Amino acid sequence: MMTGKAERAGVMGWPIAHSKSPQLHGHWLERYGVDGAYIPLPVAPEDLSTAVAGLKALGFAGWNVTIPHKQDMLKHVDMLSPEAKAIGAVNTVIRQDDGRYLGHNTDAYGFMENLRQVQPDFDFQGKTALLLGAGGASRAVVQGLLAAGVRHLSIANRSLDRAEALAGDFRQTFQKVPGLVCQAIAWNDASQAAASAQILVNATSLGMEGKSSLNLELDALPTSALVTDLVYTPLETPLLAWARARGNPTVDGLGMLLHQARAGFEAWFKTSVMVDEALRQAVLSS
Ligand SMILES: NC(=O)c1ccc[n+]([C@@H]2O[C@H](COP(=O)([O-])OP(=O)(O)OC[C@H]3O[C@@H](n4cnc5c(N)ncnc54)[C@H](OP(=O)(O)O)[C@@H]3O)[C@@H](O)[C@H]2O)c1
Structure with a gap:
């Protein structure tokens, strides 16, 4: 009332x-x-x-x-x-x-709070992350991860120039952080980058209802890596289903x-x- x-x-x-x-x-x-x-x-x-x-x-x-x-x-x-x-x-x-x-x-706060609520024991300090996507939502993910202490971030995007612009902007924002790596990589190099990732984030629209699934080979990803997807329709995307089945900790996108x-x-x-x-x-x- x-x-x-x-x-x-x-x-x-x-x-x-x-x-x-x-x-x-x-x-x-x-x-x-x-x-x-x-x-x-x-x-x-x-x-x-x-x-x-x-x-x-x-x-x-x-x-x-x-x-x-x-x-x-x-x-x-x-x-x-x-x-x-x-x-x-x-x-x-x-x-x-x-x-x-x-x-x-x-959005950066929402992204990080979701991860912290679902995986409270995961420590982001000094971690290596792989981000798929460089659209509007990716900017919040980069801000959230770097502010939380991630120190090595690779951004893979279909359009490499967009990933380069995003990485460049945040290198500037976080320029005072010693040893920080924030780099763009080619979409096809994501499979290789997955091998050293401790956090994997999908911020593309791939996997969304009505869209195609993520077309990347990610088998090299360690099973200890935290996997999250910004797409929340469906709640369990093909990426999250794959990650959960192989034992990775997962967080869906609705909480963001x-x-x-x-x-x-x-x-x-x-x-x-x-x-x-x-x-x-x-x-x-x-
Ligand atoms: N959970 C939440 O609260 C939340 C918040 C915001 C967004 N989202 C979701 O996050 C996703 C991205 O949102 P956004 O606002 O960043 O959208 P956006 O600005 O339109 O960016 C879309 C991203 O997906 C990539 N992409 C699209 N089709 C692709 C394909 N066929 N192959 C490879 N990459 C492809 C784009 O790559 P290019 O740059 O090459 O086009 C770009 O990186 C959407 O599904 C949205 O619903 C969720």
Whole structure:
């Protein structure tokens, strides 16, 4: 039940009808009895600045940002967090105590929190990782892994130039870290790089329902390596099924979505919430 003091937030994108965020946040609002609302905000690209001005005028607590506005939102907020700057995109906007709006990015946090919740004993410090993909989501993975202490990261992507640009950006961001290796490798070299990987991340869209499976030979990957997939439809992708069958620790991608959302919810509604099975089921059945 809302009162006149309810905090308001939402998710801005175009289109937005497919978004799971309203169900996700709606579950927490109801479960924790929060005086607040979270609504879909369909905003066409040409209306972005008017829409942001409107939400600011209405005093929204903040909002999530999705395709196609994540990069454009960088220009529409009053200040940026270090994560938003490093990743080059805003997925969460948070009203500050002084009324200004912070552009933040919680994807790296969501990615790492998911791994930490499911594999709490895994230590990232000094580890070697292999990342497949160099799209928008990969930027958050790189930020998360390097900030967590990974010291050797190879990025394999079908389009090598994209992996090179990504690796170059983060070498710059983490230039003060001694001995850090953050390099692009050719897609076909991923099989060889798998032999020394202690963490394997799929951040391509391969393995998603309706798309082809990952077409890489990864048999050299040690069975102790942590394997995670950002794709969560299906929840157990062919990569995760393969990894689980050979004994690798695995983490599915749904938790990343849930944990990145938690960071925004807690900032807007000043309420601590949990990512648990009830939430996973609520989102999966939506
Ligand atoms: N779990 C979560 O919370 C979460 C969050 C964000 C994204 N995701 C998922 O992560 C995946 C990537 O998202 P994104 O935003 O980074 O997408 P994106 O920017 O479109 O990037 C797609 C990536 O997949 C690669 N790719 C596509 N088709 C390929 C093919 N046939 N062979 C080899 N590589 C191929 C692309 O390589 P090129 O550069 O060569 O095109 C690129 O690296 C999506 O499935 C998305 O649903 C999950």
